[in-house]
Amino acid sequence: MSYFNNFERLFMQRSLELIDTYNGEYETTQLLNGLIGLLFFPHERMRELIPEISLQELEAWGFDPDCIVNAGANKEPRELRLGEIIRRLRNSVAHCRVNPFPNDDRPCEGFFFADNNGFEAKIPTNQIKNLMRNLLEHLLQQ
Template identity: 35%
Template sequence: MEYDEMFERDFIARTLEIVEQYEKYIMKSVSETQQFEVTLLINCLLGLLIFPREHCFNSIPAKPIDELEEWGLSPDFIQNWGRHPGKLKSEKHYTLVEFVYRLRNAVAHARLRPHGNGVRITSLEFTDEHDFCAVVPFDNLKIFVTKLAQSVKPPPKFLRDFQ
């Protein structure tokens, strides 16, 4: 296996491990005012959302959102699907594939807005230029990106040139 094939898979796995280590070690050892788990997760979305979308897109299951409760997702999180991007095939509309595509765009273009209860950030709002809007509770976002990271597999190098 070539290094770059291992790098893609390992980058996703190591990013997930960073989040898990933070929760296991840091969250228990610092005061609540020094806990930055939302900041860490937003930073880690590169490895947990953008990287899987860019390098493993074909392995993302095209399941409808209403079938993804075990992924931490609910159709109620989506305020507006907006206009469907022309790059996305119609059979992928309203599925996990489109949801990942839309969240990736929101993160990559810094279209995130925190929602909170006056003390803590409780959810993140994701928007894109096609009027998509989803508000995902923080705990559900952690479940979702964990499942996504665990489920995607980068294609072999020789296949990437043909995608």
């Protein structure tokens, strides 16, 4: 069983609350900062609690499977499970392999993520929030 203490729980809850409630000019900066709490703690301390659901099943969480451009490691995106997606996103953030992508109305609509293993994703901010919110809700029920 995971050592899931109150600090981790509160840190993740507060990170998500900051992401959900901040509506200022730096919304995407706040989201990227929040990913440290929302990706690192689950990956490092609660890996066995991350549900083994497929990329296609994440559609129920409001996450479009087409956001995964390349699964890396000679895999097809359909082979990815949530735990590996979280690990790949965590690696991208940890190794500064994250870049914003714009649209006509906003300087940052979402982020490109990449890791050294060939994983690539292009994820709009609302879908990052959906993924993190649903993961956190699952973990907090454990």
